[in-house]
Amino acid sequence: MIRAEEHFALAGHEIVLRCAEEADAGRMIDYLKTVTGETPFLMRDPDEVHITLEEERGFIRARNASEDALLLLAFVDGAFAGNCSFEGLSASRRVKHRAELGIALFQKYTGFGLGRAMLERLLEAMRERGFRQAELTVTAGNAPACHLYERLGFRICGRIPEAYRYGDGSSRDAICMVLPLNVVTGDGSR
Ligand SMILES: CC(C)(COP(=O)(O)OP(=O)(O)OC[C@H]1O[C@@H](n2cnc3c(N)ncnc32)[C@H](O)[C@@H]1OP(=O)(O)O)[C@@H](O)C(=O)NCCC(=O)NCCS
Numbered sequence: 001m002i003r004a005e006e007h008f009a010l011a012g013h014e015i016v017l018r019c020a021e022e023a024d025a026g027r028m029i030d031y032l033k034t035v036t037g038e039t040p041f042l043m044r045d046p047d048e049v050h051i052t053l054e055e056e057r058g059f060i061r062a063r064n065a066s067e068d069a070l071l072l073l074a075f076v077d078g079a080f081a082g083n084c085s086f087e088g089l090s091a092s093r094r095v096k097h098r099a100e101l102g103i104a105l106f107q108k109y110t111g112f113g114l115g116r117a118m119l120e121r122l123l124e125a126m127r128e129r130g131f132r133q134a135e136l137t138v139t140a141g142n143a144p145a146c147h148l149y150e151r152l153g154f155r156i157c158g159r160i161p162e163a164y165r166y167g168d169g170s171s172r173d174a175i176c177m178v179l180p181l182n183v184v185t186g187d188g189s190r
Pocket residue numbers: 039041042082103104105106109110111112113114115116117137138139142143144145147148151
């Protein structure tokens with residue numbers, strides 16, 4: 001889906017939130033290569049990012065064309081800072097009320113409230129679309145993310161043991177979290 005571009009001030013910074021455009025494909029791939037190396041809490045290592053420009057353009061096109069998905073980019077004082085997104089699980093009647101979300105910022109743009117501001121907008125868009133349940137998984141030990149999700153009302157509903165395995169032989173669990181959404185529109189009920 002497409003959501004209108006938004007500008008606001010946060011902790012002395014000018015923030016812009018807008019949907020991704022196909023012209024962002026290059027910066028999105030570079031971003032993925034960087035953020036996956038900055039934290040152990042994402043799904044892959046930087047050398048596993050093999051996405052081509054054409055694939056990334058297609059990904060952006062698909063997210064924008066779907067009414068059950070949103071991909072939002074954040075800019076801080078004009079610089080690309082990261083993105084967040086949601087996507088409905090499926091259009092099947094039994095699960096169409098559920099959507100999964102994700103977020104990752106460059107480390108230099110963490111810790112001043114941007115993640116919270118982005119997720120508040122994302123959850124608002126999910127409610128408007130009629131989703132009844134927001135879901136996510138977070139790596140055990142990712143304290144800032146767990147704290148932020150709990151502050152937004154998410155509760156732990158399960159745990160996948162040894163969900164992530166690392167090159168040094170260690171592993172971490174995945175924590176499953178869920179947030180019931182109060183649907184704000186009358187016509188989007190799922
Ligand atoms: C997780 C992430 C999106 C959070 O974004 P952010 O802009 O840093 O978050 P915010 O500043 O809005 O809020 C972070 C909260 O965690 C708290 N926090 C920060 N470090 C913390 C720590 N070590 N332990 C507990 N809480 C911590 C902050 O105080 C803040 O809580 P508050 O609002 O109650 O003060 C961001 O850190 C990020 O992109 N990390 C790398 C990728 C990642 O882990 N993505 C999530 C995958 S599930």
